[in-house]
Amino acid sequence: MKRNIRISVAATILLLGAGCSDSKQYETAMCALVDVSGTYAQEKPNVVRAIKAGLLPELEPGDSLFLITIDSNSYNEEDLRAKLTLDYIPSKANEQTLAFAKTLDAFAKNDMHSSHTDISGAMMLCSDYLKNTGSGNRAIITFSDMREELQSGLKREFRPTEFEGTDIAALNVIKLNKDTMDPEIYRQRMADWEKRVMAAGAKSWTVILDATKIPEYMERLK
């Protein structure tokens, strides 16, 4: 009888211990990569609107969001424009969200422009930050035309585990003139990206054409 009680107590403690182990694994950390190069720089207000209306309301207490710009050399701390980790108290989380929305508005008004497009560098920087959060769900959402133009001297090679456990999505991908002339160019570009990120250990690759589908995508992530 005593043995049974001891086993039950040990099992309960183990169960509770397992339950209490790490709450981080239930949280989501995500990066919004915003392209500020070339013609895509004009899309900033639309991108900010999509983040405010689609991403921010879906964040839950404990979730994190990083805003990183894609410019000529994106693997740079200066490209981390804003970061947000929501408090566990809902009212405080609401205040933080509203403050972050104001930062986004200021970012939309900021006139920044770059000549080259270093998407890979932004992704790598983002991956570093996401891993650092220790969150269970990690996602990278890129707002870009997905056409990379690296300046000379930059080396961007993904490690096989670069995006391990990370979902990657491309949103608001604007079609370039060449793409409209031959859709195959656009499709091939997307296929190349999928191949590249999946080879680097990404959990999934999604192209979201409609910004209203963001909540659906977020739901799937969690």
Added chain:
Amino acid sequence: MEALNFWQNMSPLAITGVVIGSMLFLFLARTPIHKAFESLSEGTGGGFRRIGDWAKKLAEKMRERDRKVLLESGIAAAENKLREEFLRVEASYSKHLADFPGLQRKLDDNISKIEGDYRECGQATPEAPGWNDAVASIAKIKGSSGDRIIEKMLGEIHKSAIEGEKRALSELRTTTAKRHKILSSMAPMWKGISKTLKEVGEQVSAVLETTRRIDKYMTQFEKVRKGDEDSIDMLASRANKLFIFSLIMISIAAAGVFVNFNIIALPVSELVPGDTRILGLPVSKFSAMVIICLEVMCGIFLTEALGMTNIIPHIGMMTRGKRRMILFASLIFLFLLACVEASLGVLREALAEGDALQKQALAGVAATGLSSSTSKFTVVGQAGLGFILPWILSMVAIPLEMLIETSQHVFYKFLILLVNLFGYLCNAIGYLIEYAIKILIHLYDAYIIVPSQIGNAVGGGKSKARMT
């Protein structure tokens, strides 16, 4: 497959040789091969049938056990009912018998007062018999004698007779009035006696009603104690009915818990941040669940203290004073929890409103908000629901007890069904195997029919020769 088709390359003569050789071999090895088949049949088919028989016996044992459990619970329920009735009788008797001396004294007082009044009514001053009649007769002869002195005397007598009559009449009236007064003062006493007797009658009829109930329960108790099939069927049917009913009640209560949880989960996260998790749940949600569980627990203690349930026998065995203490404590805790929930309901509405405004701001829509009257209604609704739900959930103890009591029988019934099914399946497989082996034996005999017949003929000739 190619190995099996080896005979295609063989000559007909070789095939015939193989067939005849195998026939001869199988004929000679008939007895050991038959025994091998029988052993196989016994080992497999017989094994399955034995498992089937074991399952059948197990089901029977379980049925017997279920029967015993049903009987025990039936006896316990009947005993409980009887105990409750006796307790009621005891309470009623101790209360009413305590009142009885007072009642009797009241009756005695009233009766002695009535007796006194009656005696007083009977006291009247007696008059001299015939005196008035004599004076009246003398008065009538006035003026008949012609003598003035006599006439004057008779006149005086007449006058005094009339005065006496008047006085007597007045005295009679006074006495009658006095008697009426006494009699009218007796009316409330009669009414009092009648009321007292009515009370006694009511109490006696209540006692008689209780006695009839006790008789009914005693009959049921005797029936259950006998443990005949009818009473078992009755108990089983009652258990099934109660199980279904309690299951419905518990499902409704679970829906109530869900609603309650959704009301308090968000505001609780404002008080208890959900940065740590227990069993995968944020602490805030876990705390909300704990609050609901505490309400149910308080409800269990409340119904236990009221004697409505008997989940915790220790409470049932406590003295009335201790039970009353538990009753008040659980009532106070339940009230406090209901107040907490009501305030959480108000907080929830404030948070939901803030959330809606935030979403509007993020979407770039001008904040409209709810009209103040709608918001007030919602707040009152949420607070009211938050206050009422704990009281409703506290009543879950009654169906919970019913479910615990009846689930054992239902579980046994389900288990018996499964064991029986398993047994039937094993028996069927056993029969199939036995018949398949029998068919194989017949096919075997059919294959060696030629050598068997020859053997029989030779054996028969030999036996005939021996006989001659």
